[in-house]
Amino acid sequence: MREPVELRRQRILAAVESRGSARVSDLAAELEVSVVTVRRDVEELAREGRLRRGHGLVRSALAARDLPAAPPVPDGESVAVVVPERHSYLYESLHGARSVLEAAGKRIALHIAPQVGGAERPLVERALADGAAGLLLAPRWRTRADEEDDYGWLAALDVPAVLMERRPRPGSALHAMDSVCSDHAHGIHLAVQHLVGLGHRRIVFATRHDSPTARTLRSACARIAGEHPLVEDWAWTLSAPEAGPDGPYPAEATAELSALLRKVGATAAVLHGDVDALMLVQQLADNGVRVPEDCSVVAYDDVVAGLGTTPLTAVAPPKADVGRAAAELLLRRLDAPRGAGGPVRRTELLPSLIVRGSTRARAGCTDPSE
CATH class of the missing domain: 3.40.50.2300 (Response regulator)
Structure with missing residues (x-):
């Protein structure tokens, strides 16, 4: 079944905005469509001012248009953010976190984890080797076994870290790790x-x-x-x-x-x-x-x-709010003396319901209480 054009373009926007830039050929492979199709979509999005085109490359218009330039960041003041690839839901959380971290003068090092088990660990190790002072993490965890495989090394992290939209099982090795989730x-x-x-x-x-x-x-x-x-x-x-x-x-x-x-x-x-x-x-x-x-x-x-x-x-x-709350919690940990940041926090934010045209009263039901 063919994917709607506007839906495909939203996926292109989410991918480019999460990374800052992307190659047309990579987008075509990810979306499983032809390069010609992606070029046509990119041309239309660029015409609308939603993307910027280059030679074989697409750049985000969001970074240049919507967010102020970040001030110079001293060494050790970067925060690594690790999210799964092709995940537009978490990309909204990423943008929420970005606004908070950049306003606080933190440089963001974004890492996109491929769709394979255990992909996050080497990315985190690389980020720490590059001097990341803190971490925002949303591991893919396709299965419960994937989740449990990550418990040991995550529990051993020696920098402040907050999970976004991930809540480890009670009693697990990560039960005492900061997290911010939707309820x-x-x-x-x-x-x-x-x-x-x-x-x-x-x-x-x-x-x-x-x-x-x-x-x-x-x-x-x-x-x-x-x-x-x-x-x-x-x-x-x-x-x-x-x-x-x-x-x-x-x-x-x-x-x-x-x-x-x-x-x-x-x-x-x-x-x-x-x-x-x-x-x-x-x-x-x-x-x-x-x-x-x-x-x-x-x-x-x-x-x-x-x-x-x-x-x-x-x-x-509340996707963007989850990112903002997670970033604020991480900043609190970074600003506090080591071990003095207060109790572990497991924050839940409530979703809302947006009523549109796909729901109506049951046919033949004059009184919904019946």
């Missing part, structure tokens, strides 16, 4: 309450299964839908089956969405994340399921949810 369980609560308030009683949830956020959402879906007195039935599936690690799943976990909706008799769905949600809505349309007439849809992430043919109602975690 994703509250996000699912908002989605379910919105749909129930519109009279929907049967809901399907589709989540990715290759990140800590996805695993948190899956757990929250099961608990909140299972305990809600007005939810009659619910089911869960993978929004991107190829994203899940090898392992046993119940049959419905890889079910095609429209078939699962029919099986459950669902009139609503909550889909994570935005790109998968937009693609699944197209899939529903191909199978004769109209949004919102036949099925109300809530997306989770709100990075590009509003760009669909039918703009999607979405749960919006």
Whole structure:
């Protein structure tokens, strides 16, 4: 299924803005489209003033236009930021952190981790060797085993470090590490309450299964839908089956969405994340399921949810605020005498719900409380 043009251009913007610059050929490989397609997108984005073009190179217009030049930074005053590649959600957190760190006179050393297990450790070691005074980290952690493999070396870091949108398990070696996260369980609560308030009683949830956020959402879906007195039935599936690690799943976990909706008799769905949600809505349309007439849809992430043919109602975690809060916490650690920065902080910020055109009252329901 072909990706919408505007969605692809948003992904190009996110990639270039996170790195400052990128080669056209690299963007084409990452997006799995032709170089000609990327050039055409870049030309349009440059015409709109959203990017700057060079010979085979694309530069961010954001750095030059929206942020003041950073003052000279003394040695030892740099902060390393490590985020996964192709992750527009965390790139918004990165920009939030950037505004705080640059205002404090810190130089940012950005490291993009490729999509392989253990990719963050060598990047962190390089950053520390280059003199980074502190770290902001968002490890990919596709599986719980990936997460546990990182516990030992992360716990042994001898510089201040804060996790963004990552919360180690209680009792683990990283339980006492500073972290700033969105309260994703509250996000699912908002989605379910919105749909129930519109009279929907049967809901399907589709989540990715290759990140800590996805695993948190899956757990929250099961608990909140299972305990809600007005939810009659619910089911869960993978929004991107190829994203899940090898392992046993119940049959419905890889079910095609429209078939699962029919099986459950669902009139609503909550889909994570935005790109998968937009693609699944197209899939529903191909199978004769109209949004919102036949099925109300809530997306989770709100990075590009509003760009669909039918703009999607979405749960919006406070992505930039997570980055800002993490950077502020790191600055507090850097400014305090060693070991005197106060107790470990595990900060949670609440998402919000943005209502758009993909949700409506259940057909035939005149009183949503019925």
